[in-house]
Amino acid sequence: MTNSPTHIDESLPKAFKLCSLKKIEELFAKGSLIKVYPLRVLFLLENLDDAASDATPFQVLFSAPKRRFKRAHDRNYIKRLMREVLRKNKGVLMEQLQTQNKKLVFSLTYVSDERPSYQLLEQKLCKVLDQLIKELNL
RNA sequence: GCGGCAAAUCAGUCUAUCGCUUUUCAUUAGAAAAGAGGAAAGUCCGGGCAGCACAGAGCAGCGUACUUCUUAACGGGAAGGGCUGUAAUGAGCAAUCAUUGCAGUACAGCUAGUGCCACAGAAAAUAAACUACCUCGGCUUGCCGAGGAAAAGGUGAAAAGGUGAGGUAAGAGCUCACCGCGGUUACAGUGAUGUAAUUGGCAGGGUAAACCUUACGCGCUGAAAGACCAAAUAUACCGAGGCCUGCGCAAGCAGAACAGGCUGCUCGCCUGUCUCGGAGGGUAGGUCGAUCGACGCUGUGCGCGAGUGCAGCGCUAGAUAAAUGAUAGACACCAAAGCUGCGUGCAGCAAUUGGUACAGAACCCGGCUUAUGAUUUGCCAUUUUU
């Protein structure tokens, strides 16, 4: 998972997705909260063992509430957008995590009532990433 | 031109960059191929599939309800019949009837029983008699009493067959003609039903999307079903009390009692063996189910049709906190304003701006319902012009 200088890795395969039910429950029970409207972020930091070297530096969960978006295709659209933005802007976060040998588990929840545009979401999500990196360095 | 209904087709396309899921290939890096819908939706029906249950019977419950057909099945679909509304035409004094077009139709049974029908009205279902009508009697001469009758008035959603004529004190299916309604018979039709003849003076208002009756159908639960792997396992532990009857030396057998099961209930059948209290352990996940099927397309035979037989070709998502996307550009289509032409609301033109619907598979099929952008065809209704 080393980034070459010429080619920026913009992939986001399934290993980065948070699937374990136990981890999710732990996250929602103990996670810390950051709010950057229209996003709501819960996160949890872990020390990475040497044995689990193949593990990804972070795992993320995307969520769009059914309460606010009645139609399935609207929820899918929002989750796709969030994933798209994260995939393009995750580089800095990855580097920080790898140098500190830590693992981050976090969730992204969209809490507005309106369908977002790509540009708006990118701007907001970059703010979120900045804050996360600040938290890391504390 | 606008609106409605029905049927059919499509569901924006291409390029670049960066990504997602599955499969195949490759030692790796990576490469190639495939990747949402007509409704994937609502979950309103039906089936496959799976588990549990199932000697059998009865009761309850749920559903369906013109006929015939179609199908794996259906509450779906097709064809046909009846009924209702509406328009036109025709017959008739009228009541009403016939034909045609269009639209609708949850359309078994109130003549099995029970219930309900507010208000108004005399009376709301075994008929009855407020006003008015007729006869007789009385007198204060416009009222009272007795009787007749049920046509007229008014009420209501609905008033006890309708119209016309005869008849009568007045009237009444009281009688007659026609119409409507019911019964029977014959004929036609697989049948719903239709046609004709004959008969009944007419009895029996409506309501079953009121209880209900009749006929037919339905075992229950749904992929969070279920199977396998892994892991774990408790009919365990502690305390208190109890341990029935018969036979038998005993082991055991039989019975009783209790508990449980037969997933709506009962009969009936089967299984097990003590009760009370205390304390207290454990359930990360993975694989299959799961995508070749009542499958699709083409041709052809049968059938009015829904459908169905045969032949050929094709393989067309399989995810699992859940994949098919984002950005940029070009083209296509729609709308708006602009210019030109004239028949003044149409045609042509180049460029600009905005928009391109409804909506996301979650085991799989057959329907129904709802949402929705265009295009084409047919039918119906309406408006305007020639």
Next chain:
RNA sequence: GGUCUCAUGGCCGAGCGGUUAGGCACCGGUCUGCAAAACCGUCUACAGCAGUUCGAAUCUGCUUGAGACCU
């Protein structure tokens, strides 16, 4: 994914085929120097669209919204 329930004024809530009770709130009045309390009065409703029926909040179908349960 599956199963089921509910919807009546601003809020709570009765009504099971015949003019939609009642309470709270709001508004107006009486009372008071002013207000509160009390009393009197007014206003505002059957989620929507069809059907059955003489008549529907109630019965039936479809739609919309809200909520609950099953791992």
